[in-house]
Amino acid sequence: MFKRISGPLYPLFIFFLTNLILLSISRVALGLWQSERIGELGNWFQLLLNGVRIDISALCWLFAPLIILSVLFSGKGKAGLVVQSIVKIGLVIESTFFLFMEFATPAFINTYDLRPNRLFVEYLSSPKEVFTMLWNGHLSALISAPILTALCAFLFWKLANYAFKNVAYPKWHGNLITRPLVFLLIGGITFLGARSSLQHRGINPAMVAFSPDPLVNSLVLSSGYSLLFAVQQMKDEGNAAEIYGKMPLEEVISTLKSVRNRPDSDYISTELPTLTHNQATYQGKPKNLVIILEESLGAQFIGTLGGKPLSPKIDELAKQGWLFENLYATGTRSVRGIEAVTASFTPTPARSVVKLPGSQQGFFTIAELLSQQGYHTSFIYGGEKHFDNMASFFYGNGFQQIIDEKDYVNPNFTGTWGVSDEDLFTKAHETFSQLHQQGKPFFSLVFTSSNHDPFEFPADKIELYEQPQATRNNAAKYADFATGQFFELAQKADYWHDTIFLIIADHDSRVGGAALVPIQHFHIPALILGKDIAPKRDPRLVSQIDMPTTLLSLIGVSGNYPMLGYDLTQPADPNRALMQYDKTFGYMRMQNGQLEAVILQQGKPAESYVYAKDSATLTPIANNETMQKQALAYSLWGSYAYKLHLYRSAETKK
Structure with a gap:
């Protein structure tokens, strides 16, 4: 009876209900897996209720075109049968997509502590690396997800054949209930279901977020919805004001200037509001500069910073150099670390400028500045230079040479992400020795990769911390071993006397946790070494973002640049950390003897917290309006600078 009354809407109803049930089952299963994170019964109620609400919204949006086709154009004629086939195929494809995303979710959560989001899309541009990583580190997911997806596609097709069998189609006229009336009624219901709200804005992830744990909030969504929402956000990602709140550019600049506490006379351009002239502390012959960007080597792996005993080499080097005890990464991706250490660029909710089209040339980096002052500039990597769009960004912004995987002759070990760190450092040492012999100053960014999932590195190099070999902790220990081996070579080389080195992580490994911003996982090591660098702990x-400005001062290069980082050779205390965690921004300062953090979330008012470093917990406090204003200014500056072409040197044309 219902099938006859509902007519062409019957298959849509069947698929709608089936998807709701399957997505709810998946949500329950994921919830049981992460039950400790969800907590009390009331949280479960909100998780499941809001989850159904999100699922209804997503299905209404995706099914809307199929509903229009079914109600208005399907029928028993030739054209109607074609439309029916389109609707049938559409239902199967969309339903299969939702389940495929659910099957892919556990492996993604294991790595990123969130449902699939923009990272899922970004990694699609590097299929070779991703496939190899999955093959070596997530083989069960790589095999099971396609098999289960294919099986579900087959079952959905069977369901479609049943649902479309003997469907009745209403006429355009002659009945009290005609197609236009049905369309108006069903269209209205679909629109309300899609918006799921009578407020000014329709439903979005912020409206159903209820937990301080980002993973729990992401479980409310389906992975298909999470991915599609991320894609939609990426189209408008240049404007942080749409996420955190508005502040005019003039106010952003004045706020940042007040935080920096530099006199107005230091700012030398009305067109480029952060451009300043900067005098280097070191006044001798300009030195070489090498930045060693360590993949995923957070403070949790560094013994001298209170981490696990996995870094004997770096711990020993720390006694010889300038160690920063409280330095924080700006993000959770390598490209975020790259933009920070090469350009001192503040993080935004958008993709890193390494990937954005408007920053592929004419965007300030220290490589650009140094190349203008006669330096040879290079990027040395063990993997493929095209990954994460690095080659385009580097070549367009001051890097003259890139060495990548194809440039290694007979490397000792090659894994998913390229040659081993030992091979990388051997190549770097050879390159620096040759450049030194040529008598030309050089700057090089050396980017390691062995400490990356699936954690492949040569056997019998270290005493394993745990079994089996391919674990996060063992890979971190190998990264330390390879770094120590490089410095044994460097300290005996002629270029050592004329070079400043920075060892710094791009970000921590597997950043996640129950906090809105897992601040403890933004804590990373930074160690400056060189013949004339006095040992100290800072x-x-x-x-x-304070590293590039400090390094330029140490190597004796003065110049005009737009960077907001502090020159840490000076006594001024930056007293701030900037942390971008997906769409959430964290801003931390030491206030009245305690660490205070402002958290900016998408579509929500700013919130203030006290951060307890020992327990890694955030405790809400009364709003600190001054800090909240500073946080908003920092979060907006990057978007303004990118969109308005403000992040360049005076010599660079728009």
């Missing part, structure tokens, strides 16, 4: 609260 307790100041600093950011990755």
Whole structure:
């Protein structure tokens, strides 16, 4: 009876209900897996209820075109049968997509502590690396997900054949209930279901978020919805004001200037509001500069910073150099670390400028500045230079040479992400020795990769911390071993006397946790080494963006640049950390003897917290309006600078 009354809407109803049930089952299964994170019964109620609400919205949006086709154009004629086939195929494809995303979710959560989001899309541009990583580290997911997806596609097709069998189609006229009336009624219901709200804005992830744990909030969504929402956000990602709140550019600039506490006379351009002239502390012959960007080597792996005993080589080097005890990464991706350490660029909710089209040339980096001052500039990597769009960004912004995987002759070990760190450092040492012999100053960014899932590195190099070999902790220990081996070579080489080195992580490994921003996982090591660098431990609260300005001062290069980082050779205390965690921004300062953090979330008012470093917990406090204003200014500056072409040197044309 219902099938006859509902007519062409019957198959849509069947698929709608089936998807709701399957997505709810998946949500329950994922919830049981992460039950400790979800907590009390009331949280479960919100998780499942809001989850159904999100699922209804997503299905209404995706099914809307199929509903229009079914109600208005399907029928028993030739054209109607074609439309019916389109609707049938559409239902199967969309339903299969939703389940495929659910099958892919556990492996993604294991790595990123969230449902699939924009990272899922970004990694699609590197199929070779991703496939190899999955093959070596997530083989069960790589095999099971396609098999289960194919099986579900087959079952959905069978369901479609049943649902479309003997469907009745209403006429355009002659009945009290005609197609236009049905369309108006069903269309209205579909629109309301899609918006799921009578407020000014329709439903979005912020409206159904209820937990301080980002993973729990992501479980409310389906992975298909999470991915599609991320794709939609990526189209408008240049404007952080749409996420955190509005502030005019003039106010952003004045706020940042007040935080920096530099005199107005330091700012030398009305067109480029952060452009300043900067005098280097070191006044001798300009030195070479090498930045060693360590993949995923957070402070949790560094013994001298209170981490696991996995870094004997770096711990020993720390006694010889300038160690920063409280330095924080700006993000959770390598490209975020790259933009921080090469350009001192503040993080935004958008993709890193390494990937954005408007920053592929004419965007300030220290490589650009140094190349203008006669330096040879290079990027040395063990993998493929095209990954994460690095080659385009580097070549367009001051890097003259890139060495990548194809440039290694007979490497000792090659894994998913390229040659081993030992091969990388051997190549770097050879390159620096040759450049030194040529008598030309050089700057090089050396980017390691062995400490990356699936954690492949040569056997019998280290005493394993745990079994089996391919684990996060063992890979971190190998990264330390390879770094120590390089410095044994470097300290005996002629170029050692004329070079400043920075060892710094791009980000921590597997950043996640129950906090809105897992601040403890933004804590990373930074160690400056060189013949004339006095050993010391620096307790100041600093950011990755302070490294480029400090390094230029140490190597004796003065110049005009737009970077907001502090020159840490000076006594000024930056006393701030900037942390971008997906769409959430964290801003931390030491206030009244305690660490205070402002958290900016998408579509929500700013919130203030006290951060307890020992327990890694955030405790809400009364709003600190001054800090909240500073946080908003920092979060907006990057978007303004990118969109308005403000992040360049005076010599670079728009």
